[in-house]
Amino acid sequence: MKLEHANLFHLCLMIVMCSIILATIITARRGRRLFIRRIPGLSAIDETVGRATEMGRPMLFSVGLGGIDPPTLQGLGVMTHVARLAARYGNRLLVPVSDPIVLAVAEEATREAWLAEGKPEAHRPEDVRFLSGEQFAFAAGMMGLMMREEVASTFLFGYFYAESLLLAEAGQEAGAIQVAGTPATTQIPFFIVSCDYTIIGDEYYAATAYLTQEPTLLGSLVGQDVSKAILLLLIILGTVLSLIQGEKANLLIRLLAPDLAGG
Amino acid sequence: MVERKTVFYIRRAIFLLMAAAVAVPLLVRVELPVIVGWPARNLYEAVERVPPDKIIVISANWAAGTKGETWPQTEALIHHLTKRGKRFAIWSWGAVQGPELAQTIAEPLARKYGHEYGVDWVNWGFKTGGDQMVRGWAKDIPGTVKEDFFHTPVEKLPIMQHARAHDDIGLIVEITGAATVGTYVRFLYGVYGTPVGYACTGVLVPEAFPYLDAKQIVGMMRGLAGAAEYEKLVGFRGQATKRMAAQSFTHLLIIALIVAGNAGYFWRRRQRGRMKAEG
Amino acid sequence: MFSPIKSTALLWVAIGAAVIGWAGLLYGLSRLRAREKKRLIIATTFLGGLFYVLEFFLPEKSSLFFWTKGNLNPFTPFLAPLGVASLAIGAFAFMLGVINLSLVHGGNIFRRRKGWYNSAAFFFALLAMIIFGLWQSYSKETTPVGKIVHRVYECLFQGAYVSLDSTMFSLLAFYMAAAAYRAFRLRSGEATVLVAAAFLVMMGQVPAGMWATHSLPTNQWVGNLRAENIALWLLGVISMSGLRAINFGVGVGALAMSLRLWLNLERGAFFEQEF
Numbered sequence: 158m159k160l161e162h163a164n165l166f167h168l169c170l171m172i173v174m175c176s177i178i179l180a181t182i183i184t185a186r187r188g189r190r191l192f193i194r195r196i197p198g199l200s201a202i203d204e205t206v207g208r209a210t211e212m213g214r215p216m217l218f219s220v221g222l223g224g225i226d227p228p229t230l231q232g233l234g235v236m237t238h239v240a241r242l243a244a245r246y247g248n249r250l251l252v253p254v255s256d257p258i259v260l261a262v263a264e265e266a267t268r269e270a271w272l273a274e275g276k277p278e279a280h281r282p283e284d285v286r287f288l289s290g291e292q293f294a295f296a297a298g299m300m301g302l303m304m305r306e307e308v309a310s311t312f313l314f315g316y317f318y319a320e321s322l323l324l325a326e327a328g329q330e331a332g333a334i335q336v337a338g339t340p341a342t343t344q345i346p347f348f349i350v351s352c353d354y355t356i357i358g359d360e361y362y363a364a365t366a367y368l369t370q371e372p373t374l375l376g377s378l379v380g381q382d383v384s385k386a387i388l389l390l391l392i393i394l395g396t397v398l399s400l401i402q403g404e405k406a407n408l409l410i411r412l413l414a415p416d417l418a419g420g
Numbered sequence: 421m422v423e424r425k426t427v428f429y430i431r432r433a434i435f436l437l438m439a440a441a442v443a444v445p446l447l448v449r450v451e452l453p454v455i456v457g458w459p460a461r462n463l464y465e466a467v468e469r470v471p472p473d474k475i476i477v478i479s480a481n482w483a484a485g486t487k488g489e490t491w492p493q494t495e496a497l498i499h500h501l502t503k504r505g506k507r508f509a510i511w512s513w514g515a516v517q518g519p520e521l522a523q524t525i526a527e528p529l530a531r532k533y534g535h536e537y538g539v540d541w542v543n544w545g546f547k548t549g550g551d552q553m554v555r556g557w558a559k560d561i562p563g564t565v566k567e568d569f570f571h572t573p574v575e576k577l578p579i580m581q582h583a584r585a586h587d588d589i590g591l592i593v594e595i596t597g598a599a600t601v602g603t604y605v606r607f608l609y610g611v612y613g614t615p616v617g618y619a620c621t622g623v624l625v626p627e628a629f630p631y632l633d634a635k636q637i638v639g640m641m642r643g644l645a646g647a648a649e650y651e652k653l654v655g656f657r658g659q660a661t662k663r664m665a666a667q668s669f670t671h672l673l674i675i676a677l678i679v680a681g682n683a684g685y686f687w688r689r690r691q692r693g694r695m696k697a698e699g
Numbered sequence: 700m701f702s703p704i705k706s707t708a709l710l711w712v713a714i715g716a717a718v719i720g721w722a723g724l725l726y727g728l729s730r731l732r733a734r735e736k737k738r739l740i741i742a743t744t745f746l747g748g749l750f751y752v753l754e755f756f757l758p759e760k761s762s763l764f765f766w767t768k769g770n771l772n773p774f775t776p777f778l779a780p781l782g783v784a785s786l787a788i789g790a791f792a793f794m795l796g797v798i799n800l801s802l803v804h805g806g807n808i809f810r811r812r813k814g815w816y817n818s819a820a821f822f823f824a825l826l827a828m829i830i831f832g833l834w835q836s837y838s839k840e841t842t843p844v845g846k847i848v849h850r851v852y853e854c855l856f857q858g859a860y861v862s863l864d865s866t867m868f869s870l871l872a873f874y875m876a877a878a879a880y881r882a883f884r885l886r887s888g889e890a891t892v893l894v895a896a897a898f899l900v901m902m903g904q905v906p907a908g909m910w911a912t913h914s915l916p917t918n919q920w921v922g923n924l925r926a927e928n929i930a931l932w933l934l935g936v937i938s939m940s941g942l943r944a945i946n947f948g949v950g951v952g953a954l955a956m957s958l959r960l961w962l963n964l965e966r967g968a969f970f971e972q973e974f
Contacts, residue, residue, distance in 0.1 A: 161555075161611045162772070163756045171756070178955050182964060224789070227956045230965075257795035286803050287796040293485050293867035305814075318598060319485070319623060319868060326874040329881075330431075340949045342942050343599070343623050350882040358945040362952030373964055381955045388947055431877050438876045452906035455913065457927055484861035485868040517861070552782030622904075629939040630946070645904050668907035670872065675898060677880040685884050 166412040174387065178380030185376025193375060198336055198354035199367045202235075205310045205334045206242040214309035215249035215284075219299060219324065220263070221315025221339065222292060224256045227362075228340050232315035233259075233266055234365040235338070239312055240270035244279065252285040253302055255295040260287045296320035300327035313337040313352070314364070317344045325351030338364060359385075434677060441673045445665035452665050459632060460649035463617045463639025466591055467500055474590030475583045476501060476508040479604070480518035486597030486621050487521070492647040492660035493619040494595050495525050500654045502526075502533040502541075507582055511544035511565070513553060514600050519545045519569055538577040545569035551603040558586040558608055586612045591638070593617035599624055605636045619646065741963045748961035754778060797825075831855055896933055903930020 163171070185191055209216045218239055220232035236252065243250040252267060254260045264285045271280035288298035300323060303311065311328040313321070313335065321337075321344040328335045329351055337348040338356030348355045356364060359381065366374035395409040402408065470476055478497060482490035501508045510526065512518035523543050535541050544565045547553060557564040561583050562574050574580050582588055592608055594601045594616065601618050608614040615638045618628055622643030631637045641650050644667055647660035731739065754774035757763075764770045804818035835852040838845040885891050902908025903926040912925045922928065959965040 161607070162759045164758075168756050174951070174954065175958055178958055179962075182959075227953050227960070230960070231956060257792040257799075258789065260795055260799060261792070283803060283806070287799040290796060291864070292483075293864050297867055319621070319871060322871055322874050322878065323867070326878060340953070342945050342949070343627050345945075347878070350878045359948030359952040362949070362956055373959070377955045377959060377964075381951050384951050384954075385948060388951070430880070434877050434880055435873045438873050442872070453910060453913070454906055455909045455927055457931060459931075484864040487861070487865045488869065521861075549779070549783055549786065552779055556779040626934055626938045626942055629935050630943050633935060633939060642904070648906075664906050668905040670876075671901045671905050672907060674876055674879050675901065677876055678883045678894065678898075681880045681883060682885050 164413075174384040177383050177387075178377055181380035181383065182373050182376035185372040185379070188372075191372075191375045191379055193363070193367055193378060196356065196360050196363065196367055198338065198356040198360070199364055201334075201336055201354045202239060202312070202368070203242065205312075205336055206239060206246065206248065208334060209309035210246040210248045212309045215251055215306050216243060216310040216312070217251045217253070217299075217303060217306070217308045217328075217333075218312040219253060219315060220259060221313070221317045222255050222295065222320075223259075223316040225258050225262065226316075228316045229256075229259060231362060231364060232338075233262060235312070235314045235368065236263065237266045237270050238365075238368045240267045241274055244271045244274035244276050247276075247279065249281065249284060251302060251306060251308065253288045253295070253299050254285070255288060255290055255292075257287060257290075260285065292318060292320055296323045299324055303327050303331045303333065307331060308333050311335045313339070313348065314356075314361075315339065316341050322347040322351060328352075437673060437677075438670065441669040442666045445669050446663070450665040452668055454645075454648045454652045454661060454664060456649040456652055457642070457646075459640040459642060460646050461639070461653065463593070463619075463641060464500070464650060464653045466615055466617055466638040467497075467506065467593075468504070470506060470590030472507075473582065474507075475579070475588055476506055477589055477592040478508055478510045478522065479592060479594045479596070479600075480510055480512045480522040481514035481594060481596040481598065481600050482521070483515045483517045483597065484521065489621045489644045489647065490595050490597055490619070491521070491525065492644060492658055492663070493641045493650070494522055495529070495658055496641070496647050496650040496654060496660065497593060497595070497619065498522075498526050498529050499656060499658070500650070502529045502535045503654065505533075505535075505540070507540055507579060509542045509544055509579070509583060510569075512546050513548070513550060514596065514598060516546045518595075519543050523569060538572075539579055542574070542577055542579050542583075543569035544574065551600075551607070554603055555607050558612065558614075561585055561588075586614055589614050591615045591617055593619060595619040597621045597624075599627060601628065601631065601637065605631060609636055744963065745961060748957075750774060750777075750781070752961075800825075828855060828860075896937075899926070900930045900933050903927045903933075 206216065216239070218236045220229050220236060223229040240250050250267065252263050254263055264282060267285055268277075268280055268282070271277055288302075289295045302308075303324075304327065308328070308331055311324075311331075311333045313324060313328075314337070317324070317339050318341070321339070321341075325335060325337065325348060335352035336354045336356075337352040338361045339345065339348065340358070340361050342358070345355065345357055349357075362381070363378050365371075366378045391409065395407065398407045398409055467476065478494070478501075480494060482494075498508070500506075510519055510522045512522075526541065526543070529535070530537065530541060537543075545568060547557075547565065549556075553564065562580055565574050567573050568577065586608065589608075592604055592614060594604055597620070601616065601620070604614075604616045609616045616636065617639050618631070618637045619641035620628060620643070622645075625640070625642045628637065628640055632640060641647050644660050644663060647658075648664045651658045651661050728736070728739075754772065754777075757772050757774065759772055759775070760770050761772075762770055764773055767773050800821070804821045806812075807815045807818040808822075831848060831852045832855075834848045835845075838848050840846055840849045883890075883894050883897070885894060902911065908926040908930075915921050915925050917925070923932075956965070
């Protein structure tokens with residue numbers, strides 16, 4: 158299947174999906190109330206922050222190994238929510254990062270969070286620190302940080318690779334409550350096994366909508382669900398057509414990937 | 421609730437058992453037969469099918485951290501290529517250490533089978549630019565690569581006559597500990613139909629099956645086991661084969677630990693039930 | 700796309716123009732008010748995203764592109780240089796990490812905080828790697844000094860860094876065993892199915908498991924019950940379907956987030972705050 162440029166079918170599908178998302182955003186902004194089901198991991202964030210404050214121990218938030226990309230930005234969004242809670246309750250939030258640009262954004266985000274809660278003097282800039290750009294050096298640094306600071310809660314929201322289990326197990330050993338969310342499908346099993354709450358797949362991208370209840374984000378979430386329903390219908394249609402017409406003659410394949418159908 | 425001290429000692433005991441499960445089979449030579457699966461066989465056959473006028477590109481996008489699995493995979497593949505007299509090139513755009521580590525593997529094998537550097541094989545080294553650079557590389561390899569691992573201009577190397585652009589590539593094999601195969605699927609296979617092979621760490625295997633099923637990758641070495649299967653196909657007993665006994669023992673240990681953990685869980689549940697019944 | 704022009708005078712003019720240009724740009728940006736800065740960011744984000752959208756969705760070749768040679772997509776030749784340019788801009792930030800580390804560890808040493816000697820070790824390692832890493836790149840191994848430098852670099856890289864990197868990765872095996880012991884409890888029917896599937900996949904991947912069923916003939920239906928075939932079926936059919944479903948959801952979620960970022964619709968947390 159030629160993937161360098163879109164064909165007409167791809168363009169139409171993308172226009173349909175983007176239109177649906179934008180339409181639901183506009184509808185939500187006009188005041189329509191939208192329902193979002195309970196996501197246990199995200200509901201537990203407030204409780205986790207409260208627990209750490211009661212124990213008088215700091216919290217730790219990691220946005221993973223990515224640079225400035227959608228998964229990391231989503232993680233930073235959740236981090237800012239947690240930072241505001243930390244500022245409100247007078248607790249520390251350690252934010253180790255592995256990318257210099259993410260360091261700058263995270264520093265600014267935490268500073269703004271403490272400012273928004275009216276406690277700029279309580280903000281500790283040294284709590285946001287660069288550890289290393291190398292995967293396992295970052296993991297080693299973060300594991301040491303968790304153990305030395307005896308964190309009560311850890312939040313792992315971002316793109317993780319093989320170091321995910323190391324980080325989660327270190328948090329376990331430190332006795333921390335752990336909430337994790339990642340779009341990296343290969344690391345989900347490790348987080349499920351080692352963390353108290355895990356956010357899977359597209360629940361990760363619903364996190365900021367869930368936490369802020371912002372109409373734009375909720376509308377976007379509904380639009381995503383409708384788009385997924387369309388994709389599901391296309392899969393079912395394609396399967397049925399393959400059974401009736403066979404793979405080469407399948408109308409959907411001829412539209413999606415003409416080169417595969419020999420067209 | 422199991423006491424914290426008990427948990428502390430149980431964890432250490434598990435670590436000791438794991439160390440023993442890995443070390444003992446390595447020290448005491450234990451041979452276990454390796455059965456070749458279809459993903460490794462497909463990759464082997466894809467390499468065999470590459471015609472003599474084409475080059476095989478080894479994308480060594482791995483670092484020292486994943487050495488345990490990716491080193492034997494690279495070694496098995498290069499062994500195959502040098503033994504069969506296939507022209508190949510090594511490069512990386514995702515891991516700085518990759519070409520250096522692959523060079524260490526390739527040199528003795530090339531000497532053993534009389535593969536001459538610059539004529540039969542080359543190491544292009546690490547190139548910056550990420551996956552966008554791969555698009556330009558596919559259209560003009562010498563223009564993108566410019567110099568090899570030893571800073572020699574590539575135009576001076578005879579092998580480059582057989583490596584001008586994507587249509588000179590008979591197969592590209594991505595060896596990695598990160599999910600970077602999508603770049604080649606998008607920009608090589610997806611645009612030019614160049615066959616892509618994959619050798620990855622065990623944790624990436626489930627994620628690779630959609631590509632295998634869609635035939636976007638021709639074959640795969642699944643972690644250390646895949647490397648052992650490949651070694652069997654090539655016909656030598658390398659690091660992967662030697663380590664399969666250790667891997668078997670550790671898998672059996674993990675199964676035993678799961679059984680032990682559940683036995684303890686059910687026993688405690690029964691105790692709690694009894695205490696509740698007794699009031 | 701862009702071919703280098705070799706000229707020393709032109710090089711100095713380019714460097715001077717770049718320095719003056721950047722200084723002017725930074726001065727101009729600092730003079731802007733917060734609202735104007737936000738509008739500039741929105742416009743730049745939109746134009747940047749628009750380039751990639753047009754490049755992908757416009758066809759490779761079309762009669763619409765009458766002004767280009769061969770009627771080719773006019774945006775495609777700029778893809779690689781833009782990618783390199785964004786990498787170069789990102790590289791400006793590489794010193795940020797080193798500066799941050801130096802401030803943190805320097806502060807530890809200066810104030811003699813607990814464990815300050817670890818910070819001293821950090822500086823020792825950093826300087827050793829920088830010095831010997833650069834030195835070995837520019838020294839010849841044939842000279843006596845060059846030989847020592849290369850040996851020290853090999854010791855630091857292969858002996859220390861590579862070994863430490865592999866060691867950290869190998870910790871996974873121990874942690875996996877501890878996590879498996881702790882977490883795999885047969886609390887429910889689903890958990891039982893999960894553990895059973897894990898058992899089958901593990902046994903089908905290693906010789907010990909394959910040996911247990913090696914006597915089953917491969918050319919009959921009962922050969923499907925061989926450990927490696929069951930494992931491959933679970934990975935290639937059941938697991939793959941689930942992963943594909945998750946990937947669809949993640950993909951649509953990433954599309955929605957990218958659309959919001961591109962059109963400045965992202966809200967919540969730091970996005971709605973004034974810069």
